Amino acid sequence: MRPAASEARRPIRAGSYRGQTGTLARGFVQANIVILPERHAADFLAFCQRNPKPCPLLAMGRPGDPSLPMLGNDIDMRTDVPAYRIVEHGRETAIVHDITSHWRDDLVSFALGCSFSFEEAIEEAGLGIRHNELGLVNPMYTTNIATTPAGPFKGPVVVTMRPFTPAGAIRAIQITSRFPQVHGAPIHFGDPAAIGIADLAKPEYGGDAVPIHAGEVPVFWACGVTSQQAVEQAALPFCITHKPASMLITDRRNAELSV
Incomplete structure (x- = not known):
């Protein structure tokens, strides 16, 4: 049997589910996402480290790599979020449901904890x-x-x-x-x-x-x-975030995060 998280990602990846994720895959960690060019990644990493309450970093990807193996074996950041925000020069220019055509070799993915x-x-x-x-x-x-x-x-x-x-x-x-x-x-x-x-x-x-x-x-x-506010105020030429409440569902379990 496929894990519940992977089952929940499957219709999202196929484009047949574009709604909120709060009621999906109960028990599994969901994440906010920010995807931006490598030249800004070190500063954004530092921003998360300095602001761990609003921006708790769960995972950071490698430039050009849409996977996040620390959060799931088959995660694809280009397709596995129901709704993405394209942000250019601090302004949202589009809501899309697949960012494959927007993907670049210099993009770095960040996944942040979610309530x-x-x-x-x-x-x-x-x-x-x-x-x-x-x-x-x-x-x-x-x-x-x-x-x-x-x-x-x-x-x-x-x-x-x-x-x-x-x-x-x-x-x-x-x-x-x-x-x-x-x-x-x-x-x-x-x-x-x-x-x-x-x-x-x-x-x-x-x-x-x-x-x-x-x-x-x-x-x-x-x-x-x-994190979305910070990215918009930075007015980067290009970045991608998720639409609020449309999160990345990971394979990690909520119970793993308890201390």
């Missing part, structure tokens, strides 16, 4: 994830928290938000602290204005607003979309 991995652990502890319960994309927001720059890469930290009761928030903090490779513990909870978020009803990057019930507090985790 889908720690959400599984939260749900297994009996805590609900509101956007999953409602079939929505997790809400994402730009904050006033600055990343540590590296070369041309800099910008604000982007966060995701999940509401919990105070007791649930404490439990969620304990659980996610065990997963530093997929953002780890939250970076803030409570007043969103304290981190520069003016209105929780207006999430960004294609995320959906979720209700916060009486007695609940918003809890904010660093988000891998931070």
